[in-house]
Amino acid sequence: MATGRTHRPATRSRGIPEATVARLPLYLRALTALSERSVPTVSSEELAAAAGVNSAKLRKDFSYLGSYGTRGVGYDVEYLVYQISRELGLTQDWPVVIVGIGNLGAALANYGGFASRGFRVAALIDADPQMAGKPVAGIPVQHTDDLERIIQDNGVSIGVIATPAGAAQQVCDRLVGAGVTSILNFAPTVLTVPDGVDVRKVDLSIELQILAFHEQRKAGEDGGAAAAPTPQAAAAAADQGPDGDVPAVMPA
Structure with missing residues (x-):
């Protein structure tokens, strides 16, 4: 059985953006659930909804893998599970x-x-x-x-x-x-x-502070005037990506 020292994932050498790499596990989780239910194909809209992203972003991400789906049919679930697993280096030990x-x-x-x-x-x-x-x-x-x-x-x-x-x-x-x-x-x-x-x-306190920021903002909107964010919340907001996404695992 292969070990971690014999192979490195191909994602970087293929030029896949880090933001796409971070979403591949989300797609794999959704696809694995579909596979366990013996679902043969899935549309980009259905898979995007299951993964929590928009379908345009999903199609762009899959284009880096060379997967474009079939019009009117969608994506082959088992093939995508294999393809994403291979890109993430999960086909080995x-x-x-x-x-x-x-x-x-x-x-x-x-x-x-x-x-x-x-x-x-x-x-x-x-x-x-x-x-x-x-x-x-x-x-x-x-x-x-x-x-x-x-x-x-x-x-x-x-x-x-x-x-x-x-x-x-x-x-x-x-x-x-x-x-x-x-x-x-x-x-x-x-x-x-x-x-x-x-x-x-992985810092759970940071994730909770980000949630506190969003709760405070929602409370401010409900009350008609948003309260001034705490320094931690302001930093959390500044760390959001260009699409407004906050990664579930904060990179060091």
């Missing part, structure tokens, strides 16, 4: 390590969606010696002293950081030094990485 097995890390380890989407949790790592050897989601936790060896032994190129903020940069540096080139960061801090390393940041 991606070993992943999770560092920081507190409440969040343990919840991630127990998440059943990784395996069905091409990701295998190869190791769980924590700095607490008392955690060493304890099984979480059927996987024994290993100590951070062995991080580099674990990365090398499992051919890992994707790491998940679920540590406290104060430990995240050091863990990041060690992951990168061991050969990890993609990091999903749940720690509430911004990581510094060298060129060639991709970081995606």
